[in-house]
Amino acid sequence: MLGNLRPIVRKLFRSLCIPGVNCYDLVIAITGKNCCLNASTVELVIDYETMSTSTMNLDHLAQMIRNGLVSKYDYENPFKNWKHYGQFSPPRYNMSNIPTDLPLFLSYGAYDALSAPTDVELLIADLKSHNKDKIEVQLVESYAHVDFILGVNANQTVYTHIIDFFNRH
Incomplete structure (x- = not known):
């Protein structure tokens, strides 16, 4: 059933992207002001990021x-x-159930509307007893939600740091 919703959601997005309405504006309305998308990545967002989720998850x-x-x-x-x-x-x-020596890499964007910085900061506060050598936090000032996935510079801005982190741990 949920798999059948994806074409419907994509069709809805495409129907909203009429002349005079910029599809990029729709992406911004949902995910925040992404800095690093180009026209082809906006098309990818519409085609692949409109995946269905359970009503219970949203609730x-x-x-x-x-x-x-x-x-x-x-x-x-x-x-x-x-x-x-x-x-x-x-x-x-109970965040204290997370082993304090488990390597954690948290990366978030200042403009993310779905993973809001205030929420990430609450998570970081909950992890304050974590081993400081095993946790790394990266705030990307210019990023919003989709930049982490499809940003033209995500490889240099985020992924190389993640790989370095895992190589160290």
């Missing part, structure tokens, strides 16, 4: 944004939560 994301907590899915029924978690409300994810 879960909205719950975490509304509550300001990184927690498991709230079934919004205490008895359903009890059935799934053994408690009436969903448990928070």
Whole structure:
């Protein structure tokens, strides 16, 4: 069923990209102001980044944004939560369960509308007890969401740093 939605979503995007409406503006509206896309990458976004996701995933994301907590899915029924978690409300994810010696590389963009910098900063704060030699954080001031995937300079800006990080660890 979800696989059948991809052509529908792509068709919707394409129908919105009529003369006078720039498809790049649609990408910006969803992902933030990307710095490093060209016309061909915008086409790739429309063709491949319009993948379907579960309604439950979107609901879960909205719950975490509304509550300001990184927690498991709230079934919004205490008895359903009890059935799934053994408690009436969903448990928070315990970031201290992440081994402190596990190498972590976090990269985020200042203009990302989907992985907002304030959210990433909350995650970084939750990881404050992590071994400082095993965690690296990269803020790319000019990047938004799609720049990490399709930015014309992503190889030099992000990927070489990731490879170097993994080679060190």
